[in-house]
Structure formats: C-alpha cells, structure tokens
Amino acid sequence: MVVRTPAWKRYNWRIIWLSLLYCAFLLPAVYGFKHHLIPGGLRYVAAVLPALPIVGLFIAMGRYLVEEQDEYVRMLRVREMLWAMGFTLSCATIWGFLDGFGLVGRADGYWIVILWYFGQAVGAIANRLTLGTSGG
Amino acid sequence: MENRLRLLRAERNWSQQALAERLEVSRQSVNAIETGKYDPSLPLAFRIAELFERPIEEIFVSPSTRSSKAI
Numbered sequence: 001m002v003v004r005t006p007a008w009k010r011y012n013w014r015i016i017w018l019s020l021l022y023c024a025f026l027l028p029a030v031y032g033f034k035h036h037l038i039p040g041g042l043r044y045v046a047a048v049l050p051a052l053p054i055v056g057l058f059i060a061m062g063r064y065l066v067e068e069q070d071e072y073v074r075m076l077r078v079r080e081m082l083w084a085m086g087f088t089l090s091c092a093t094i095w096g097f098l099d100g101f102g103l104v105g106r107a108d109g110y111w112i113v114i115l116w117y118f119g120q121a122v123g124a125i126a127n128r129l130t131l132g133t134s135g136g
Numbered sequence: 137m138e139n140r141l142r143l144l145r146a147e148r149n150w151s152q153q154a155l156a157e158r159l160e161v162s163r164q165s166v167n168a169i170e171t172g173k174y175d176p177s178l179p180l181a182f183r184i185a186e187l188f189e190r191p192i193e194e195i196f197v198s199p200s201t202r203s204s205k206a207i
Contacts, residue, residue: 003162072165072174131173133164 003073011064018060022053054113076127076134083123088115137175138197141166144188159183 029046032038038046061081068074092112098104124134145155145166152170156163161180168174169184176184185192 003164005162069160070162070165071177071180072168073162075174131168132171133168 003070005068005070005073007064007067007069008073010067011060014060014063015057018053018056021056022050025053026050051110054110057113076131079127080120080123080134083126084116084119087119087122088112091115137199138172139169140195140197141184142170144190144195145170158187 029038029050032046033043065074065077065081068077092115095104095107099106128134141155145152150158152166153163156166159166159180165174165176169176181192181196185195188195
C-alpha cells in the first residue's frame with residue numbers, strides 16, 4: 001500500500017491516461033502493420049507513436065518527484081527509483097554480455113521499461129526491509 | 137537522529153495522525169521521525185519546533201552532543 005498524497009493521486013491519473021493513450025496508439029499500429037495498411041514513411045510514425053506514452057510515464061515520474069510535498073514519502077520514492085535504475089542497468093549489462101558471447105538471443109528494447117517497474121518493486125521491498133516501510 | 141517528538145506529542149494527547157495533519161505530512165513521516173529512521177529537513181524541523189513552541193535543540197538531540205556525552 002502506498003501513501004496517497006495529492007501528488008501521488010495526480011501521478012496515478014496521469015498513468016491511467018497515458019496507459020489509455022498507449023492502447024489507443026498500439027492497437028491500430030499492430031493492426032495496420034499486420035495487414036500492411038500503413039504506407040511508406042507513415043510506418044515510422046505509427047511505430048513511434050506507442051512509445052511516446054511510455055516516455056510520458058518517465059516524465060510523469062519526474063513531475064511526481066517535483067510535486068510531492070511530503071519529503072519522507074518523496075525520499076521513499078527516490079530510493080525505489082534508484083533501485084529500479086540499478087536493477088535495470090545491471091540486468092541490461094548482464095544480458096548484453098550474455099548476448100555478446102552468443103549465449104542468449106537478442107531482447108526487445110521495450111523490456112527495459114518492464115524491468116524498470118520490476119526494479120521499483122524491488123526498491124519497495126528494500127525500503128520495507130531497511131526502513132520498515134514502503135510508504136504504506 | 138534522537139528526538140523528543142513522541143514525548144511532546146504524548147503530552148498533548150495527539151495521535152501520530154493528528155500531529156501529521158498539523159504538520160501537513162503523512163503519518164508515516166511522523167512515525168519515521170519519531171523512531172529516528174528519518175531526519176527531517178530544516179524547514180520541517182522548524183515547523184515542528186514552531187508547533188510545539190520549543191527551540192529545535194530541545195526537540196532534536198544533536199549527534200555531536202550525544203557522542204561527546206558518550207565519551
């Protein structure tokens with residue numbers, strides 16, 4: 001459970017809207033590519049559009065840190081994000097070396113975002129273990 | 137940082153939630169400060185001091201004072 005500060009509520013609303021926007025861009029792009037409906041240069045636009053709401057997620061995280069008035073809760077969230085960054089970079093580096101030596105296959109780049117969110121969960125557990133709370 | 141926040145709060149019969157509302161922070165923040173798991177920023181420390189009408193050093197124990205006593 002997370003402390004529901006006003007900034008956290010705004011952050012969640014932004015995440016919901018960005019997720020809806022992601023679906024609105026992704027589904028037509030998948031359909032269009034599958035049925036070869038998108039011509040020439042527009043394919044680049046259709047491919048990049050679903051990525052923009054994901055970029056928006058990171059901007060929303062930054063806005064949240066700026067807007068959060070509760071300094072303790074903000075510290076907890078920053079710690080989670082630092083864990084997420086370390087976790088994601090570590091996984092990407094290890095995978096990169098495994099890939100370099102031909103032991104694993106190539107991974108799609110968007111897995112980075114999924115790893116990031118998993119890393120935040122790791123950070124929440126770390127907060128719980130070291131500070132006795134994950135902000136709930 | 138060691139502090140007397142819990143004592144001062146108890147003197148007024150305030151719950152952690154009541155104190156948190158007066159300070160405009162979360163209950164978790166009050167709990168973390170009371171248990172010494174989190175040191176508040178200077179602005180928040182001043183808000184606490186002003187709320188209890190005490191100087192900051194009467195609420196928060198300076199780490200250097202504490203270590204010199206130990207010596």
